[in-house]
Amino acid sequence: xxxxxxxxxxxxxxxxxxxxxxxxxxxxxxxxxxxxxxxxxxxxxxxxxxxxxxxxxxxxxxxxxxxxxxxxxxxxxxxxxxxxxxxxxxxxxxxxxxxxxxxxxxxxxxxxxxxxx
Amino acid sequence: xxxxxxxxxxxxxxxxxxxxxxxxxxxxxxxxxxxxxxxxxxxxxxxxxxxxxxxxxxxxxxxxxxxxxxxxxxxxxxxxxxxxxxxxxxxxxxxxxxxxxxxxx
Numbered sequence: 377x378x379x380x381x382x383x384x385x386x387x388x389x390x391x392x393x394x395x396x397x398x399x400x401x402x403x404x405x406x407x408x409x410x411x412x413x414x415x416x417x418x419x420x421x422x423x424x425x426x427x428x429x430x431x432x433x434x435x436x437x438x439x440x441x442x443x444x445x446x447x448x449x450x451x452x453x454x455x456x457x458x459x460x461x462x463x464x465x466x467x468x469x470x471x472x473x474x475x476x477x478x479x480x481x482x483x484x485x486x487x488x489x490x491x492x493x
Numbered sequence: 494x495x496x497x498x499x500x501x502x503x504x505x506x507x508x509x510x511x512x513x514x515x516x517x518x519x520x521x522x523x524x525x526x527x528x529x530x531x532x533x534x535x536x537x538x539x540x541x542x543x544x545x546x547x548x549x550x551x552x553x554x555x556x557x558x559x560x561x562x563x564x565x566x567x568x569x570x571x572x573x574x575x576x577x578x579x580x581x582x583x584x585x586x587x588x589x590x591x592x593x594x595x596x597x598x
Contacts, residue, residue, distance in 0.1 A: 380536075409586060418580065419537065419588040468536055472585075479525060479544075480585045484536035 378403050378471050380485035388491045394457045397488045399469030404449035409470040409482070410442070419468065425452050459492045466490070497581045497589040504595050505575075511568040513592050515581030518562040526557060527585055528566045530577040537580065540566065571596045 379402040389395050399408065410422040422442055425431040431444040445453045456463050466487040473481050498516040505511040517526060527542040541548055541555045543564070548555045554567040568575055573596050580591040 377539075411588075418590050421586050421588075424586070470537075473539075479542065481527060481539045481542050482529070482537075482585065483539060486536045 378405065378474055378483045380469055380471060380483060382469050382485035382488050384488055385486065386489040386491075388493060389459055390493055391460055393459055394455055395459065395490060396453050396455045397467050397469075397490075399452045399454070399485060401450045401471055403471075403474040405471040405474050406449070407472060408446060408452045410444065410452075410454045411468040411470060411484075413466040413468060413487070415465070422454070422467075456490065459490075461492045464490060464492045496587075497583055499579070499581055499589060499592045501590065502593040502595070504597055505568075505571045507573060507596050507598050508570055511566075511571040511575065511594060511596070513566040513568075513579050513581075513594065514563065515566070516563045517581065517583035520561055520583040522561075524583050525585065526555070526561075526564050527582045528553070528555065529580045529582070529588075530575075531580070531591075532574075532577040540579075573598060 381400045383398045408425045411419040412422050413419050421434050422437045423431040423433045425444050425446040427446050427449050441457050443455045466489050468487045469485040470482045525542045525544050528540040529537040531537040541553050543555045543557050557564045576596045578591040578593050580588050
């Protein structure tokens with residue numbers, strides 16, 4: 377398995393500001409995934425981040441709003457820019473199980489709970 | 494993208510088996526079925542996955558129909574701590590709406 381640490385675990389932010397969420401993994405992984413979970417809803421994939429290349433965004437998510445960095449094989453950041461109350465969600469970092477024989481199962485961090493006032 | 498359909502909620506008595514169904518009729522031949530659960534305020538937790546054969550681990554059993562269009566997650570002896578939202582996915586990065594399982598004392 378993989379152990380994933382996210383920071384911050386929660387934050388309260390003012391409208392119009394930006395917040396960067398950090399994700400640290402205890403193993404080297406090729407792909408890292410960022411999800412959003414709005415209150416009472418399921419998980420929605422924001423983007424997939426590969427080391428050394430631009431992140432790939434899902435429909436409805438754009439780089440200007442959710443810029444992602446992936447500087448190495450164990451770390452990624454997601455920034456939520458120019459926040460509005462609609463951005464209040466839990467943001468989750470995820471990776472596939474590393475190692476040989478892995479068949480795509482995902483492991484998640486504990487999430488970053490963001491409240492925008 | 495392959496999609497899944499799950500009942501929105503289920504109840505199960507403590508100590509009984511919880512059988513959670515999932516329909517994935519559009520699954521492709523090489524796509525696995527994955528199950529996760531999310532206990533309130535925590536990140537989702539991987540449970541089990543399978544391709545064609547039934548699978549069992551220390552957490553649960555997974556029964557996949559021969560045509561692979563549906564599957565059932567079985568928690569053999571549900572406890573109160575199994576109360577959670579259970580997600581079935583057949584396209585590994587995309588999550589459906591899940592089933593909210595409530596285990597009753």
